[in-house]
Amino acid sequence: MADDDLLLGYEKDENELWLWDDLPELHMEVGYRINRLLHFERSAYQEISVAETSAFGRMLVLDGVPQITEKDGYIYNEMISHIGLLTHPNPQYVAMIGGGDCGPAREAARYPDIKRIDVVEIDPRVTDVCQRLFNRSRAAALDPRITIFHEDGARWIQKQRERIDVLLIDRSDPFGPAAVLYSRAFYQHVYSSLSYDGIAVFQSGSPFFDMKGLKTTYHRLQSLFPIVRTYVTSIPSFPGGIWSFTVASKRHDPLAANTDKLPAGTRYMNKAIARSAFALPEYIQDALRT
Incomplete structure (x- = not known):
């Protein structure tokens, strides 16, 4: 597994890991608190990760952008x-x-x-x-x-x-x-x-x-x-x-x-x-x- 600082969108805040969906055209970010990172890889097309979030369960993330979650x-x-x-x-x-x-x-x-x-x-x-x-x-x-x-x-x-x-x-x-x-x-x-x-x-x-x-x-x-x-x-x-x-x-x-x-x-x-x-x-x- 790669170091957290190599993953697009992920940041450590003291002892917590967060995924930030950066939306510059909207002048905002949306943050998701991560319990643990279940998977990370770089495919031929993109960076793929699966994170277990506090709010939405497992989340598929592509190039740092959330795609779909277990809960909704x-x-x-x-x-x-x-x-x-x-x-x-x-x-x-x-x-x-x-x-x-x-x-x-x-x-x-x-x-x-x-x-x-x-x-x-x-x-x-x-x-x-x-x-x-x-x-x-x-x-x-x-x-x-x-x-x-x-x-x-x-x-x-x-x-x-x-x-x-x-x-x-x-x-x-x-x-x-x-x-x-x-x-x-x-x-x-x-x-x-x-x-x-x-x-x-x-x-x-x-x-x-x-x-x-x-x-x-x-x-x-x-x-x-x-x-x-x-x-x-x-x-x-x-x-x-x-x-x-x-x-x-x-x-x-x-x-x-x-x-x-x-x-x-x-x-x-x-x-x-x-x-x-x-x-x-x-x-x-x-x-x-x-």
């Missing part, structure tokens, strides 16, 4: 997954870019009629670490319908043509290798990869701290898809708490989704939330209209 990760995974899966009347082929922890794949596997679930994660070490240190990830990897491709998602999507029924874009922040996942060209490739009535769901950031990013996602998708809707949820470990996702659909409106299809066993998503998540605060509605 189910909220993110359920919210990025079930809206699109409920909206499509009969999804057979589901794919996701990112999500190497297999959380969204685990949610898709709750639907028995889905025949194929592809996970595209650029870094094989993320998958390996998550399967070893997050129990739910190991369980998801055992489903025979799930295939993991360790490829660049922006390149993988260009090879897909009118096949995917529901595509989940579990992308990280819009800088570094993930920046291409926010480009106009990428959105066009997403559109081309979907079946005639396909649906794509994008992680679209904090509407409070990054309204510009949300607006850009929303309007670029509007230029391609006839139906585009943003919805929100609350994720305690994320900066600001409130988080957005944007669904783009070729034919089916998520406001008319069949919520009776929602499988048992979810911890956050229910029929009411599948509707109410689209009830946006006025400041978000105003911003998306401009």
